[in-house]
Amino acid sequence: MANFTLRVNGRSQTVDVDPATPLLYVLRNDLDLTGTRFGCGLAQCGACTVHVNGRAVRSCVTSARSVQGQEVTTIEGLGSPERPDPVQAAFIAEQAAQCGYCTVGLVMTARAFLAQNPRPSEPQVRQALAGNLCRCGSHARVIRAVMSAASAMAGGR
Amino acid sequence: MPTTRRAFLRRGLEAGGVLVVGATLGDWPLPAIAQTIPNADRFLGKPLAPDQVDSFLAIHADGTVTLFAGKVDLGTGGRIALRQMAAEELDIPPERIVMIEGDTALTPDQGRTAGSYGIARGGLQIRQAAATARQTLLGLAAPRLGRPVEDLEVADGAVRVKGGGASVTYGELVGGRALGVAVDGKAPLKDPQRFRFIGKSLPRPDVPAKVTGRHGFVHDVKRPGMLHARVIHPPAVGATLRAVDASSIAAIPGARVVRIESLVAVVAEDEWAAVRAARRLKTEWTGGTPLPDHATLFDAMKTSQVVREQVVAKKGDLAALTAPGAGVRTLAATYRWPVQTHGSMGPSCGVADVGPDRATVWSSTQGPHQYQAVFARILGLPKERVRLVYMDGAGTYGQAGAEDAACEAVLLSRALGRPVRVQWTREDEHGWDPKGPPQLLELRAAVDGRGEVAAWETRAWLPVATANLPGVPLLAPDAAKIAQPQGRSTGLIHQNVDPPYAFPNVHALVHWIADAPLRTSAIRAPGKIANTFAVESFVDEIAALARVDPLEFRLRHLTNLRGVEVLRAVASRMGWQPRPSPRSVDPAAAVLTGRGLAYVHYKHDETIVAMGMEVEVEQASGRIRATRVVCAQDCGLVINPDNVRSQVEGNILQTLSRALHEDVVFDRQRVTTVDWASYPILTFPEAPALEIELIQRLGEPPLGAGEAASAPVPAALANAVFDATGVRLRNVPFRPDRVKAALSAGRG
Numbered sequence: 001m002a003n004f005t006l007r008v009n010g011r012s013q014t015v016d017v018d019p020a021t022p023l024l025y026v027l028r029n030d031l032d033l034t035g036t037r038f039g040c041g042l043a044q045c046g047a048c049t050v051h052v053n054g055r056a057v058r059s060c061v062t063s064a065r066s067v068q069g070q071e072v073t074t075i076e077g078l079g080s081p082e083r084p085d086p087v088q089a090a091f092i093a094e095q096a097a098q099c100g101y102c103t104v105g106l107v108m109t110a111r112a113f114l115a116q117n118p119r120p121s122e123p124q125v126r127q128a129l130a131g132n133l134c135r136c137g138s139h140a141r142v143i144r145a146v147m148s149a150a151s152a153m154a155g156g157r
Numbered sequence: 158m159p160t161t162r163r164a165f166l167r168r169g170l171e172a173g174g175v176l177v178v179g180a181t182l183g184d185w186p187l188p189a190i191a192q193t194i195p196n197a198d199r200f201l202g203k204p205l206a207p208d209q210v211d212s213f214l215a216i217h218a219d220g221t222v223t224l225f226a227g228k229v230d231l232g233t234g235g236r237i238a239l240r241q242m243a244a245e246e247l248d249i250p251p252e253r254i255v256m257i258e259g260d261t262a263l264t265p266d267q268g269r270t271a272g273s274y275g276i277a278r279g280g281l282q283i284r285q286a287a288a289t290a291r292q293t294l295l296g297l298a299a300p301r302l303g304r305p306v307e308d309l310e311v312a313d314g315a316v317r318v319k320g321g322g323a324s325v326t327y328g329e330l331v332g333g334r335a336l337g338v339a340v341d342g343k344a345p346l347k348d349p350q351r352f353r354f355i356g357k358s359l360p361r362p363d364v365p366a367k368v369t370g371r372h373g374f375v376h377d378v379k380r381p382g383m384l385h386a387r388v389i390h391p392p393a394v395g396a397t398l399r400a401v402d403a404s405s406i407a408a409i410p411g412a413r414v415v416r417i418e419s420l421v422a423v424v425a426e427d428e429w430a431a432v433r434a435a436r437r438l439k440t441e442w443t444g445g446t447p448l449p450d451h452a453t454l455f456d457a458m459k460t461s462q463v464v465r466e467q468v469v470a471k472k473g474d475l476a477a478l479t480a481p482g483a484g485v486r487t488l489a490a491t492y493r494w495p496v497q498t499h500g501s502m503g504p505s506c507g508v509a510d511v512g513p514d515r516a517t518v519w520s521s522t523q524g525p526h527q528y529q530a531v532f533a534r535i536l537g538l539p540k541e542r543v544r545l546v547y548m549d550g551a552g553t554y555g556q557a558g559a560e561d562a563a564c565e566a567v568l569l570s571r572a573l574g575r576p577v578r579v580q581w582t583r584e585d586e587h588g589w590d591p592k593g594p595p596q597l598l599e600l601r602a603a604v605d606g607r608g609e610v611a612a613w614e615t616r617a618w619l620p621v622a623t624a625n626l627p628g629v630p631l632l633a634p635d636a637a638k639i640a641q642p643q644g645r646s647t648g649l650i651h652q653n654v655d656p657p658y659a660f661p662n663v664h665a666l667v668h669w670i671a672d673a674p675l676r677t678s679a680i681r682a683p684g685k686i687a688n689t690f691a692v693e694s695f696v697d698e699i700a701a702l703a704r705v706d707p708l709e710f711r712l713r714h715l716t717n718l719r720g721v722e723v724l725r726a727v728a729s730r731m732g733w734q735p736r737p738s739p740r741s742v743d744p745a746a747a748v749l750t751g752r753g754l755a756y757v758h759y760k761h762d763e764t765i766v767a768m769g770m771e772v773e774v775e776q777a778s779g780r781i782r783a784t785r786v787v788c789a790q791d792c793g794l795v796i797n798p799d800n801v802r803s804q805v806e807g808n809i810l811q812t813l814s815r816a817l818h819e820d821v822v823f824d825r826q827r828v829t830t831v832d833w834a835s836y837p838i839l840t841f842p843e844a845p846a847l848e849i850e851l852i853q854r855l856g857e858p859p860l861g862a863g864e865a866a867s868a869p870v871p872a873a874l875a876n877a878v879f880d881a882t883g884v885r886l887r888n889v890p891f892r893p894d895r896v897k898a899a900l901s902a903g904r905g
Contacts, residue, residue, distance in 0.1 A: 001410075021429040029428050034377040035370015039502055039551075040583040044833040047502060075370030084369060091368040095360060095799060098807055099232030100367030101503045101551035107368060129841035133833060135502045136232055136552045137810030139844035141803070 004064055008033070009077030019065035024048045026064045027074055035075040035104050039133075046132030049105040050074050056112035075104040078111060087111045090149035091142070098136035106132050110146045118154055122147060192546060193373050194257055200225075204335070205265050210293070211335045212265040213286040214243065218332025220314045222247065222254045227267030227526065228279035229259035229547045230363070233863055234800035235275045237361045241354040241796050242280045245347055246287035247327075249314040251354055252362075259525040259547025269524035271555070271679060272648075273763070273861030276796055280859065288344040290336060297330045349794075349855035356853060358799035363549075375521045375548035375559075378508040380576035385428040387435035388565050388579060389421045390589050390632070393445030393826035394675070398636075402439040409434045415569055420636035422569055424577065435582075447825050449674050455493050458597045458618045461670040465621060470655035473662030477603035477611035484606035488702055490695055493888045494596040494687030496673075496821040498830075499680055500838055503551030504581040505590065507563030511570040515542045520563035521550020524628070528560050531628045532567050535639055554811070555648065556629055556678035558590035564633040587831040591629050592821055593680030594620045594647050594673045598654065598691035608703030610714070615654045615665040615692070619684065620673035622647040629678045647677050649760075650684025653868065656692050657758045658714035674823060682864035685759065686812060686871060690889065693755040693872030697738065698885065706735040707754050707876065717758060719791050719852075723767040724756055726789035726850050731769045738876065739883040749774045750784075751881025755869035764792040764865035768809075770845075770873040774881050779897025781878060783813055783845040790849070790866055793857040804862040805849050812870035814839035818890050 005014045008031060015030045022041075027033040027050070036059055039047030043058040050059045051073040079085035084092060087110050097103040106129060113128040114120070120128070125146045134142065192198060200223070204211045207227070215223040224243050230236035236258070240251040257263050259270075267279045295306045298316035302309065302323050310319050317324030349355075366372035391398070398419040406412050412425040412434035423434035449457050481487055508519040516536055522528045522545070529545040536543065550559055562579045570577040581589075597618040603611040623644025634641040655665035700710035708728050715721055727733075731752065740751060751774070756767045771785040786809050795801050818837045822830045830836040875886045878896070884903035888895065 017427075018429060018433075025429045025432075028377075033370075034373075037374075037503060038376065038580070039504075040833060042583060042832055044583075045502065079369055081365035081369050081371060084365065088365075088368045092360075092365050095364055095803060097232070097364055097367045098234075098803060099502070099549065099552035100363070100372055101374065103367050104370045123842075126842040126844070132841065133502065133838060134841075135500050135554075135811065135838065137807030138803070139810055139839070139841055140806055140847045143841065143844065 004068055006064065006067060006072060007070065008072045009074060015064070017064055019063065021064045022060050023050065023062045023064055023067055023072070024059040027059060033074045033076050037101055037104060039102065039105070045102070046105040046109055047102050049108040049132070051108060051112055054112060054115060056109050075108060078107065085111065086153050087114065087146065087149040090145040090152065094141045094145040094148065096138050096141035096145040098138055102132060102134045106134070106142055110149065114146070114150055114153060118150065120150055192257065192260060193548070194255070197257055197260070197263060200263050203263065207265040207267060207282065208339050210286045210289050210338050210340055213283055214290055216290070216327050216331050218328045220249070220253065220326055220328040222249060224254050224256045224283065225264040226256055226258045226279065226283065227264045228270045228275045229523065229525065231270060231523065232552050233275060233804060234361055234797060235270070236363055237359055238276055238796040238800060239280055239283055241357070241359060242284040243287040245352060245355045246284055246291055248291070248311045248353070251359060253314070260544070261526055261529040262544045266526035269527055271523055273864040275863065276859045277861040280796065284346065285342060285344060286340045288346050289338060289341040292341065292344045293336050293338050294327055294330055298325050301325050301330070352855070355794070355796050356798070356855065358797055361800065373548065374503070375508065375519050375550050376503060376506040376580065378519045378548060378578065380508065380510055383508070383576040383578055384424040384426060384573060385431040386422045386424045386566065386569050386577050386579045387431045387582070389423070389435060389438060389440055390585055391419070391442050391445070393442065394448060395444070395446035396442040397444050398440060399443045400441040405439040406434040406437050409437065414438065415572055417568060417572055417637040420565070420568060420633055422565070424569065424573065445826060448823050451823050454595060454674065455597050458595065458670060461618070461672060463668045464671050465669040467651060467667040467669060469651055469667055470663050470665040475612045475614055475662060475664055477605070477662065478601055478614060481603050485603050485611060486702060487601065487603045488698060489599065489601045490698060490887055492598045492600070492687070492691035492694060494690065495889060496595050496675060497593040497680060497815055497819045498587055498821050498836065499554050499557035499590055500836070501551045501553050501557045501586060501590070504583055504586040505558030505562040506550070506578065506580045507559065507566040508576065508578045509563065509566035509570040510576040511536065511567055514538065516567065517544045517546065518563050518567060519546050519548050521548055521553065521559045522563065523553060523556065527628055528563065532564065535564065535634055535641065536567065536571065554681040555683065556591060558586050560629065561589065561632045564631045568633050568637055584831040587836055588828045589632060591646070591676040591678035594650065594677040596650065596684065596687040598688065600691055600695040602695065602699050604699055604703055608705055610660040610699060612662040613656060613660050613664070617651065617654045617667045617688065618670055619650050619667055620645060620647060620677060621669035621671065629676070645673065645677055646679065648679030648683025652760045653685045653688040653692065653757065656696065657717070657720065657756065657761065658696070658711070659716045660714060675828070681811065682867045685757070685864070685868045686815070689755065689757045689868040690871040690875070693757070693869060694875050694885070694887065697753070697872070697876040697879065701738050701879070704737045706737055708733055709735055711754070711756055717765070719765050720756065720758060722852065723765050723789040723791055727754070727767040727769045727787050730787050730848055730850065733769070738880040740880055742881070742883050747776060749776060749881040751877045751879070753873045753876030753878070753880055755872035755876060757865065757868040759865035759868060764790060764860045764862065766790045766866050766869055768866070768869040768873040770877045772874065772877040772881055774878055774896070776900060779893035779895070779900060781817060781891055781896060782843065783874060785846045785848070787848045788850070788866055789852065791852040791854065792862045792865065793854050793860040795851055795853050796859060798851055798853070801851055801862045802849050805866040806847055808864065808866035809847060809870055810839055810844060812867040813845070813874065816871040816874050816889055816891060818892065820890050
């Protein structure tokens with residue numbers, strides 16, 4: 001075990017964990033940020049996606065040690081039910097979630113993608129989400145939500 | 158958990174009064190904070206019998222209402238739809254209703270949330286209870302307002318004199334007190350013309366929290382003193398644990414082994430320590446129950462012992478098949494549906510806190526009351542001493558691993574005397590959740606010179622379910638050598654083996670076979686997907702043989718006018734041009750396109766769905782792309798149209814995934830498709846455009862939306878591929894290698 005200082009959602013947090021602990025468990029168990037979800041532990045499904053320095057990464061295969069000193073953003077850091085981020089707001093408007101388990105990973109992936117590609121085509125959005133799996137079948141709504149978030153963000157706020 | 162759901166609920170609960178409590182808290186299992194809904198435990202001791210209004214509803218002094226639902230929201234939208242139904246009869250806005258779901262200490266037993274009956278049965282029970290409550294409120298108001306009941310009406314949480322005048326609020330009438338009346342099956346329901354909430358696409362209250370990561374799932378339950386556990390499942394189905402080398406994890410601080418016979422787990426306060434220990438623990442196993450050969454599964458089914466024959470339909474005779482007259486053509490086809498898994502996005506999780514004389518279990522089971530009884534039996538406790546609290550999980554679509562994980566947590570918690578959280582791995586979920594059973598169907602038909610079906614025969618080979626099984630036999634009791642009722646659970650997989658058309662001579666027979674590989678359970682729309690795949694593909698084969706347009710052929714033989722309406726709706730939206738299938742195929746084209754149609758009257762008396770699909774087939778690779786799916790559905794009264802639409806979308810995309818990709822593979826020991834690479838599902842680039850039309854029938858009962866639209870998907874897909882290529886796909890999944898081989902053979 002070792003003490004680590006992590007920057008999560010804009011705050012410095014010190015945790016005492018095994019350095020190899022995947023970020024996922026640190027977030028969920030040590031920092032009580034349970035919005036990030038365990039889906040496979042194999043980087044195959046995207047449910048655990050968070051941002052490290054604005055880039056979407058799979059927290060299930062990212063060690064706590066490797067993100068020391070980097071800016072980690074989780075779903076909780078993006079927005080809240082009262083003040084949702086534009087991507088979250090678009091997901092809510094489209095009701096783009098059923099069970100909601102994969103949803104946070106989709107929002108995080110889409111948010112990082114739109115930061116790099118503010119005016120994507122629909123095929124680009126689909127491709128950007130190709131590494132995220134959804135079992136309930138919310139695909140069409142999710143794609144619509146990301147396209148509408150892109151428009152809203154491009155429209156200037 | 159600072160969720161909007163919680164904030165929303167807190168408002169209602171804190172404002173509300175206290176219901177009359179019939180028992181001292183000491184008699185109730187673990188009245189500590191078991192619910193995520195604040196102050197919910199103040200209701201402990203309330204009535205639970207499903208024939209009592211107070212079991213479903215509590216009306217508080219401030220006019221808010223708590224709704225106690227035995228049905229649970231699986232991401233399916235019951236959380237808003239059930240509120241809408243209660244709100245309609247009580248005439249209060251749905252946001253004034255707090256809902257507690259699937260807590261065996263607080264909610265009545267309404268049966269499993271399954272079979273597409275959440276609204277159709279559970280919702281109607283709640284609506285009737287609310288209608289009874291309204292009648293009771295009118296009766297209570299009459300003396301207060303000095304007018305006969307006939308002069309009174311309810312409006313926005315109050316009883317008032319018709320046409321305006323004096324009024325009294327529900328809170329003033331009964332706030333905090335029980336109504337003490339039985340649900341009156343004859344209490345009049347509100348006239349659909351006056352609906353305020355039913356039929357409206359109100360947003361689901363849980364979506365904002367789900368999208369912002371604030372929604373609480375069973376995976377997030379934390380209890381004081383809780384240990385994280387990983388169960389080590391055997392290397393072969395049914396294997397016995399011979400030895401555990403506890404020293405193999407000695408280097409991992411805080412991790413230790415728990416063993417109950419062949420149930421072996423590692424536990425630790427730190428979850429990562431439990432994960433590492435599970436990876437490192439050395440175990441030795443012996444024996445096992447050999448699995449059949451995956452490659453010859455369907456041959457084995459056909460020669461398997463038949464334990465019972467069931468005649469599902471018998472009309473006329475099969476003379477046209479056995480002795481076809483002049484000009485009669487016969488055709489036969491075999492359809493195969495493989496073993497498939499539920500593929501829950503979140504590996505199963507269960508949390509249990511078991512004491513010497515009581516237990517609390519948190520689980521995403523679709524049957525809280527059912528598994529309360531199962532766990533009570535396993536623990537040797539009276540049912541009332543076991544409290545099962547439903548918490549959302551990742552979608553389970555039948556029964557995946559949630560009950561197994563919960564049962565493992567129950568046994569480990571009992572052994573350790575501490576709360577235990579069992580989290581399955583992806584490999585556990587794909588490898589060990591109970592599977593959807595395989596299905597084999599052989600169809601024969603005789604088609605006369607006019608293209609009429611002179612005889613139809615379905616023969617289906619299906620694994621037999623065990624009668625009166627209290628639940629799916631779970632892994633943990635078998636491993637721990639605790640007796641449990643043995644047998645097989647499948648859901649009602651024989652429905653819809655017979656065609657929905659008015660053919661004069663139809664025989665449909667099910668050969669119930671003794672066995673199936675792996676443990677099974679219900680998987681979404683149990684059996685009906687494979688059966689409709691066979692029936693609606695075969696109808697298409699007959700129409701093609703008769704050189705009749707597939708829509709025209711169906712309409713000719715369909716007597717159900719609601720069925721005709723959905724078929725015409727799909728055809729109109731697709732711009733359907735009448736012509737027989739297949740279209741003229743250019744063998745040199747790189748990509749072939751086609752259209753297909755399928756229809757189902759779910760279970761022959763529930764929801765009616767027509768589906769059209771457009772596909773592209775890449776000749777070189779055999780890759781199929783569904784480009785457009787058009788669906789028209791008549792599920793009777795639609796409570797929340799957008800939510801029903803969402804269910805239809807889910808049915809279509811999930812079943813498209815199952816038809817295109819999914820096949821559980823096993824060797825002689827165990828499942829080998831244990832991740833998303835070996836068991837791929839539909840991805841975002843593959844999702845087709847969806848067009849959905851719902852037929853609202855305000856005066857009819859709701860018929861269910863959670864399953865029906867999945868049934869016609871594979872046939873619509875296969876029929877479209879046939880239209881495009883002239884090649885018939887009868888074996889699911891339609892993976893590129895298989896399609897490519899079929900294209901080569903078809904052209905041969």
